[in-house]
Amino acid sequence: MKKLSLLLLLCLASQACQTQPRPRNVIFMIGDGMGPAYTTGYRYYKDNPQTEIVETTVFDRLLVGTASTYPDDDTYVTDSAASATALATGVKSYNGAIGIDAAHQPLDSLLKHAKRQGKDTAIVVTSEINHATPASFVAHNESRRNKDAIADHFIDNKIDGRPMVDLLLGGGQQYFARSDRNLLQEFENFGYQSGNNIQQLQELTQLPAIGLFADTGLPRAIDSDTPQRLSNMTEKALRLLQKSNNKSGFFLMIEGSQIDWCGHANDIACAMHEMDDFARSIEVVEKFIQDNPDTLLVVTADHSTGGLSLAATKDYRWQTDIVSMQKRSLAAFIGLLNEDADLATLWQENFGYPLEPQDLAALQENMNDRRALYDTAVKVSSKYSNTGWTTSGHDAVDVQVFASGKGHELFRGFQDNTMISQRILLLMDGKPL
Ligand SMILES: [Zn+2]
Structure with a gap:
């Protein structure tokens, strides 16, 4: 008893008791447009009809809380840019804003912070890599539409004289190999390996590397010869990051970009195929955490899309x-x-x-x-x-928060989307909440 109170005193004196567990690696996954109806729909879509029970999914296993997503205006309905800015920087902004606040001041992102801490950094998406969500982790622009200027920031926003992201996998060749500026060549000049065809994914053998596998976004999973392209890129990214063996660890952002695009298209089969690739990617990360418990995984969505509902008429069925x-x-x-x-x-x-x-x-x-x-x-x-859609745009419903690994308890319950980012930042700094 005496020994215990002595330990407690020492602990309080050193403040060790108050510090948070500090994960070495941080993996932040964003399902663009993935509101609660998508994860529910995915569970039923994957249900084995031969069994009486409905099998649970990776989303059910990792669920810890919910988040509000409203932007910094009076609409309540966010776009991907405002929400990505909130998730990347912990600060709300207006719809369309990339990494800047409502007063147009640039904001530091979690990725930039990670790079300053000496971590390796990586972005893996199925959209063009300068699309709103990944862009908010790297660039600053008053409008998501300025795609060339945003692409330029992937080279021009440097830390210690080098580009901020060590591994980039996704699409967007047309914004990076342009007639006025060849950013791919500039990355190669910085020693990046590069690939322009998803078949070349295996040819990337070390960091730094950039693989842009389509002019804009990658082909939709449902229409693709390689429907598991996000999960394949996720595996590759983890292998390269592990091989790099940086003692400060890494920060990896992965986006299931096209769940949103299928939602805008009001195409439920398209959305479920994207959900499947995203779920597989989360499972790849889950396995990585089993072997590397010094890792935090947070998964959320930037908003929900389409007003999806899993029934549309008075019929009680969703087929x-x-x-x-x-x-x-x-x-x-x-x-x-x-x-x-x-x-x-x-x-x-x-x-x-x-x-x-x-x-x-x-x-x-x-x-x-x-x-x-x-x-x-x-x-x-x-x-x-019998699927229902109320809009071809976004809706304001809260999204879910899923987490695993070191520090995941902090994301329990309701939070605003800015708090997700702020909590990840506190964990990265090992500070008390
Ligand atoms: Zn959208």
């Missing part, structure tokens, strides 16, 4: 069998249609079930108006699976 049978995205399906197309046959081939006569007629009526044809295809396909 994952219909969702699972869809072979390509609605956009890719519309791309197949020309004047001579046999619509009924093509639908059966790509969706796995026949169209009812009134749905066939509705689609045929709009064959000459691509926009109207797309909207009709959304309505028709949503009707069969």
